[in-house]
Amino acid sequence: MDLLTELTILVLAAFVGFEVISKVPNTLHTPLMSATNAIHGIVLLGGLYLVGPADGFVDELLCVIAIAFGTINVVGGFLVTDRMLHMFRRRD
Amino acid sequence: MYTTTASFLQDPDFIRSLYIVAFSLFIYALHEMNHPRTARRGNMIGAVGMAIAVVATLLIESVGDYGLIALGVAIGTAVGVPAARSVKMTAMPQMVALFNGVGGGAVALISWAEYREALELGANPELDALIPILFAAIIGSVSFWGSNIAFGKLQEILPGRPIQLPGQQFINIGLLAVCVGCAAAIASGTESEGLFIVILVAAAILGNMFVLPIGGADMPVVISLLNAFTGLSAAAAGLALDNVALIVAGMLVGASGSILTMLMAEAMNRSILNIFKGGFGGGGAAPGAGDGEEKPVRSTDAADVAIQLAYARKVVVAPGYGLAVAQAQHTVRDLADELEKRGVEVRYAIHPVAGRMPGHMNVLLAEADVPYDHLKEMDEINPEFPQTDVALVIGANDVTNPAARDVADSPIYGMPILDVDKAASVIVLKRSMNTGFAGIDNPLFYAENTSLLFGDAKESVQKVLKEVENL
Numbered sequence: 122m123d124l125l126t127e128l129t130i131l132v133l134a135a136f137v138g139f140e141v142i143s144k145v146p147n148t149l150h151t152p153l154m155s156a157t158n159a160i161h162g163i164v165l166l167g168g169l170y171l172v173g174p175a176d177g178f179v180d181e182l183l184c185v186i187a188i189a190f191g192t193i194n195v196v197g198g199f200l201v202t203d204r205m206l207h208m209f210r211r212r213d
Numbered sequence: 214m215y216t217t218t219a220s221f222l223q224d225p226d227f228i229r230s231l232y233i234v235a236f237s238l239f240i241y242a243l244h245e246m247n248h249p250r251t252a253r254r255g256n257m258i259g260a261v262g263m264a265i266a267v268v269a270t271l272l273i274e275s276v277g278d279y280g281l282i283a284l285g286v287a288i289g290t291a292v293g294v295p296a297a298r299s300v301k302m303t304a305m306p307q308m309v310a311l312f313n314g315v316g317g318g319a320v321a322l323i324s325w326a327e328y329r330e331a332l333e334l335g336a337n338p339e340l341d342a343l344i345p346i347l348f349a350a351i352i353g354s355v356s357f358w359g360s361n362i363a364f365g366k367l368q369e370i371l372p373g374r375p376i377q378l379p380g381q382q383f384i385n386i387g388l389l390a391v392c393v394g395c396a397a398a399i400a401s402g403t404e405s406e407g408l409f410i411v412i413l414v415a416a417a418i419l420g421n422m423f424v425l426p427i428g429g430a431d432m433p434v435v436i437s438l439l440n441a442f443t444g445l446s447a448a449a450a451g452l453a454l455d456n457v458a459l460i461v462a463g464m465l466v467g468a469s470g471s472i473l474t475m476l477m478a479e480a481m482n483r484s485i486l487n488i489f490k491g492g493f494g495g496g497g498a499a500p501g502a503g504d505g506e507e508k509p510v511r512s513t514d515a516a517d518v519a520i521q522l523a524y525a526r527k528v529v530v531a532p533g534y535g536l537a538v539a540q541a542q543h544t545v546r547d548l549a550d551e552l553e554k555r556g557v558e559v560r561y562a563i564h565p566v567a568g569r570m571p572g573h574m575n576v577l578l579a580e581a582d583v584p585y586d587h588l589k590e591m592d593e594i595n596p597e598f599p600q601t602d603v604a605l606v607i608g609a610n611d612v613t614n615p616a617a618r619d620v621a622d623s624p625i626y627g628m629p630i631l632d633v634d635k636a637a638s639v640i641v642l643k644r645s646m647n648t649g650f651a652g653i654d655n656p657l658f659y660a661e662n663t664s665l666l667f668g669d670a671k672e673s674v675q676k677v678l679k680e681v682e683n684l
Contacts, residue, residue: 122455122457123341124341124452127451127452127455127457127460128452130457130460130461131448131452131460131464134236134448134460134461134464134465134468135464135467135468137240137465137468138243138464138465138466138467138468138469139468139472141240141243141244141247141465142243142465142468142469142472143472144244144247145243145246145247146247146248146249146590147476147563147565147571147572147575147590148249148563148572148575148585148588148590149246149247149249149252149572149575150473150476150570150571150572150575151305151309151568151570151571151572151573151575151576152246152252152256152572152576153243153246153469153473153571153572154309154436154437154440154469154470154473154570154571154572155305155308155309155312156242156243156246156255156256156259157243157440157444157465157466157469157470158309158312158313158316158440158443158466159259159260159263159312160239160242160259160263160462160465160466161313161316161440161443161444161447161462161463161466162263162312162316162319163263163266163447163458163459163462163463164316164319164320164323164446164447164450164459164463165267165319166266166267166270166454166456166458166459167319167320167323167327167450167454167456167459168285168319168322168323168326169267169270169271169276169282170270170273170275170276170454170456171323171326171327171330172276172277172278172281172282172285173275173276173277173278174275174330175278175326175330179329180326180329180330180333181278181281183322183323183325183326183329184281184285184322184323184326185281185284185285185288186285186318186319186322187285187318187319187322187323187326188281188282188284188285188286188289188319189285189286189288189289189292190289190315190316190318190319190322191285191289191315191316191319192285192286192288192289192290192293193289193292193293193296193312193315194289194293194312194313194315194316194319195263195289195293196289196290196293196294196297197292197293197294197296197297197308197312198293198297198312199256199257199259199260199263200293200294200297200298201296201297201300201305201308201312202256203253203256203257204297204298205302205305205576205579206249206252206253206256207253208302208576208579208580208582209249209252209253209579209585210249210579210584210585
């Protein structure tokens with residue numbers, strides 16, 4: 122994909138993000154932040170890409186740490202958000 | 214035509230389609246976050262999107278070394294799951310800071326690994342990949358170290374007060390210049406891993422330097438900004454790796470973090486630049502604090518508070534971070550239950566910066582089983598104060614200070630506040646007569662309709678609860 126196509130996607134994503142997130146109420150800002158936190162853990166994919174072609178100890182080490190960090194970010198982020206949102210309920 | 218299922222699954226177009234599904238699910242997940250009723254499902258949809266993105270990547274032909282992948286994922290799961298399960302809701306800001314930090318760290322490491330790989334193949338990457346790599350390295354490293362410092366401050370491993378070196382701003386500008394200078398040298402053709410490491414290290418020091426001078430009360434802004442940084446660095450990594458899911462997901466987070474940063478700065482009526490110059494939360498005599506004379510305050514006791522509350526029609530609780538520190542949220546909910554049994558309407562007025570991160574107070578009260586429709590945002594509750602019989606201020610100070618509204622030369626003038634002083638009667642639960650975080654005197658305490666109940670917030674509420682039960 123050429124850079125300009127990617128930049129187009131980037132800019133559109135920014136506007137979509139602003140629209141969607143402006144509608145989230147203050148009440149949910151902590152879970153919102155923790156969920157978006159989990160979403161940026163998607164950098165994990167970068168580690169998956171690079172570990173295959175990597176050879177040599179340093180390259181492999183960098184990739185494994187990156188994958189571990191990304192996994193902490195993703196798994197921990199979604200779990201903790203779920204824990205928080207579970208508490209938001211109406212009184213019966 | 215495909216001869217086997219395997220070759221279909223490995224078709225780059227199929228994999229790209231999966232990425233489109235994944236980022237669509239992320240957007241839908243964030244859309245579902247617009248109401249407490251649907252938010253939990255939204256979070257799960259986001260997790261499904263993530264699973265699809267990971268599986269799609271594992272299908273790619275060049276992705277291999279599954280042993281190492283499993284090792285990384287296993288380590289990450291072993292650390293992330295117990296942390297997420299056991300963290301206390303009061304400690305949520307530092308947990309989010311930590312998760313944010315590892316995300317930034319992953320971005321920095323990936324950019325480094327990618328640069329090394331390009332050098333091993335014999336040359337710098339093409340510019341359209343190289344520039345995002347350099348950007349990701351700088352911002353990822355700043356975010357990793359900045360988040361760690363924020364974690365340290367929130368966890369009270371590091372002192373919460375601002376730590377500042379003389380000429381700090383020049384040091385920061387110098388560090389940024391080193392990062393940009395080295396990045397420009399690499400971009401203009403120098404092939405050097407050494408320079409790349411200099412960038413990572415300078416950005417690391419910059420990350421430390423820029424969070425250290427920021428006081429504890431400004432943490433909601435810092436955490437939001439670091440969140441935006443990690444998102445943007447992930448989007449940059451997406452540009453470098455030609456991965457649409459990364460670009461969109463990173464940018465969504467960048468947008469979210471930016472919005473929250475602006476909202477938090479607005480709620481404190483301070484420019485983001487001003488916050489990063491630091492020093493505000495540093496204590497010391499702020500103007501307006503010391504006019505020298507002792508002003509009379511009216512102190513009250515639990516029995517009187519109980520009577521006022523029990524015979525009110527409407528009570529609004531204004532909680533501040535002091536309530537969370539005293540762990541009083543459950544006791545407050547018990548008191549509210551008791552009052553509601555007597556027909557009193559109880560609502561909670563939540564200032565945007567009532568906790569240590571955006572929306573933190575709402576989570577703490579939700580944990581104490583306060584129904585979310587009783588949690589009112591500032592703009593929603595302020596018009597209701599004139600019809601409120603009793604405003605109960607617990608562990609909050611600056612966010613209720615009428616000087617922010619009325620005194621033009623007050624340092625917090627212009628900051629939006631909860632108009633608790635407009636209630637018929639105001640009861641402030643306070644540990645002592647110390648000024649708040651900003652070190653500014655609060656005229657609310659001397660107002661005619663205000664009485665103060667001194668003591669630990671939790672103990673005071675317990676005493677009031679007992680008195681109400683005995684009425």
